[in-house]
Amino acid sequence: MNAPMIHRWTPLLRLQLRSGLRSGVSLFVPCGLTAALPLAWAVLAGVMIGDTALYVAEALVPLLAATLAALALAPDFSVGADLLLGSTQAMRRRALFTQVLTAAGIAIVVSHAALGLVSLLGTGFNVIGLALLAFPSVFFVAAVTAAASWRFRSGPAGLALAAGIWALNLQLGYAVQPLLGLSGAAAHSDREVLGDLWVPGKLALVAAGAGLLLWEARRRAEYRQPSAWEAGRVSAWIAALLAAYVVSGALTGVGYLYWNRANVRGSVSGHLREHFGRYGRAPVTSLFGPAARLLANDAAPGGDTTGTRLADLEQGLRRWPRSIWADAMAMEALNLRKRSDRQSTLQAYLDYAGRYPGSPYAPRALEAAVKMEEPGSRVQYYGRSQRSIPVDPLRLEAARRLLEKYPRSRGAEMARALTERP
Numbered sequence: 001m002n003a004p005m006i007h008r009w010t011p012l013l014r015l016q017l018r019s020g021l022r023s024g025v026s027l028f029v030p031c032g033l034t035a036a037l038p039l040a041w042a043v044l045a046g047v048m049i050g051d052t053a054l055y056v057a058e059a060l061v062p063l064l065a066a067t068l069a070a071l072a073l074a075p076d077f078s079v080g081a082d083l084l085l086g087s088t089q090a091m092r093r094r095a096l097f098t099q100v101l102t103a104a105g106i107a108i109v110v111s112h113a114a115l116g117l118v119s120l121l122g123t124g125f126n127v128i129g130l131a132l133l134a135f136p137s138v139f140f141v142a143a144v145t146a147a148a149s150w151r152f153r154s155g156p157a158g159l160a161l162a163a164g165i166w167a168l169n170l171q172l173g174y175a176v177q178p179l180l181g182l183s184g185a186a187a188h189s190d191r192e193v194l195g196d197l198w199v200p201g202k203l204a205l206v207a208a209g210a211g212l213l214l215w216e217a218r219r220r221a222e223y224r225q226p227s228a229w230e231a232g233r234v235s236a237w238i239a240a241l242l243a244a245y246v247v248s249g250a251l252t253g254v255g256y257l258y259w260n261r262a263n264v265r266g267s268v269s270g271h272l273r274e275h276f277g278r279y280g281r282a283p284v285t286s287l288f289g290p291a292a293r294l295l296a297n298d299a300a301p302g303g304d305t306t307g308t309r310l311a312d313l314e315q316g317l318r319r320w321p322r323s324i325w326a327d328a329m330a331m332e333a334l335n336l337r338k339r340s341d342r343q344s345t346l347q348a349y350l351d352y353a354g355r356y357p358g359s360p361y362a363p364r365a366l367e368a369a370v371k372m373e374e375p376g377s378r379v380q381y382y383g384r385s386q387r388s389i390p391v392d393p394l395r396l397e398a399a400r401r402l403l404e405k406y407p408r409s410r411g412a413e414m415a416r417a418l419t420e421r422p
Contacts, residue, residue: 053115057134059183062141063166065107069100069145070159093217096150100142100213107138136205137182141166143209147216152234164242172278177249178256179204193264193271194253250275250284254292261328262360268328272296291316291323295332310336327359334365346372346394353401367411369398370418391421 108131116127141162149158168176174187175194181187182205184198253275261268273296276285285293294316313333317326334352349369353362372395399415406412 053130054133054189055183055186057112057115057130058137058186059166059169061107061111061134062138062182063163064111065104065138065142066145066159066162066166068103068106069142070149070155070162093214096146096213096217100139100146100209103142103145104135104138107142108134133185133202136202136209137184140180140205140209141182143212147212148238150216152237154234157234157238161238161241164238165245168242168246172246175249175253175275175278177245178252180208180245180249191265194256194275197256246279246282247284247287250279250287254288258324262364267332269295269332289320289323289325291320291325291329295325295329306336327356327361330356331359331361331365342372343392343394346392346398350394350398350401353398357405363402363406363409363411366398366402366406366415367409369395370402370411370415391418 112127112131112134115130144165145158145162147158148161149155152158166182169182174181174183174192178184178194178197179201181201184195184201187195188198189195254272257264257268257271257275264271272292276293276296279285285296294312297312310333313329313336316323316329317333320326323329330352334348337348346369349365352365356362372392396418399418402409402411402415403419
């Protein structure tokens with residue numbers, strides 16, 4: 001192929017297809033694995049249900065798309081590929097997108113055809129819906145493979161980076177990188193807290209994959225045999241990129257938990273403990289300071305675990321009173337602290353709202369105080385209505401503060417009704 005012809009679309013597409021079909025192993029072995037994997041999974045799982053099929057489509061198929069992308073790219077990084085690598089930016093962009101979309105399309109079509117056969121044996125599920133949910137993950141992993149292969153001029157190097165991302169998702173789960181994780185819909189189906197980010201995550205996968213391809217298409221490349229020093233540098237780059245993937249995912253997960261600390265299901269300390277626990281002995285918790293580590297630590301086993309936990313939280317509040325996690329520690333301590341009478345509990349809620357007025361826990365504390373009805377208010381006396389029971393002054397003060405500072409909170413309606421009592 002001469003130089004002028006490389007600027008035309010048809011010869012470039014023909015070159016790509018011919019290089020990809022040149023070796024039957026390049027396509028048929030990955031396609032066979034793509035078809036066999038869901039069937040093997042169904043045999044191991046007994047009967048595949050919708051959630052299992054969703055996880056297979058999102059988390060397992062992307063690696064096969066990466067394999068196809070790497071093998072399709074490999075002929076481009078050999079002697080004689082200078083015409084393609086040094087072509088115009090538009091043609092390089094078309095080359096990358098063609099290779100990625102072809103690899104993703106083959107992986108999705110073949111694997112979901114196998115999933116369709118499996119659905120006939122099980123309870124049945126929407127194969128088309130699975131394909132749509134799996135496409136962002138498959139496209140992203142294939143795009144990472146293509147972009148890294150183009151950057152390092154090595155198909156195996158691109159496959160190594162994609163395989164590392166896939167292995168991290170398989171081992172640590174979706175929480176390893178909530179915005180660029182592969183199994184977001186499956187995590188949401190399993191009611192994981194970070195699974196609430198699955199829709200932005202799907203959009204981020206497509207945007208990141210397309211952005212990588214467009215960025216790499218801007219760079220002209222020349223083929224040359226990588227030296228041993230360059231191979232070592234590529235390995236270091238892959239390790240650094242995987243570390244950045246994990247660290248950015250940890251920051252995203254902890255940031256989401258902090259921003260929604262008063263609204264997550266259960267306690268934020270429990271979710272932090274679960275999130276940090278995914279990384280094992282890796283020093284990820286050191287990125288977030290001692291207050292976050294204390295909040296995520298559970299009470300020591302044995303003995304009075306509640307008392308130990310309460311003492312740890314109170315000590316943490318004395319040592320780090322200005323920490324961004326101080327309000328969460330104070331709220332957990334408030335919930336753990338045993339109070340003998342109702343008045344001291346009401347006063348504790350009011351004190352908390354006054355100490356942390358900007359915290360999302362403040363309206364929750366005032367709402368809890370407003371909901372503490374007077375003793376005997378639910379007992380029906382003959383000739384005496386419930387409205388005739390006097391309202392506790394502390395409870396009334398909590399209602400007034402709630403309406404004044406947090407008029408749009410969930411307990412505002414109850415607080416308004418309380419203040420309007422005669």
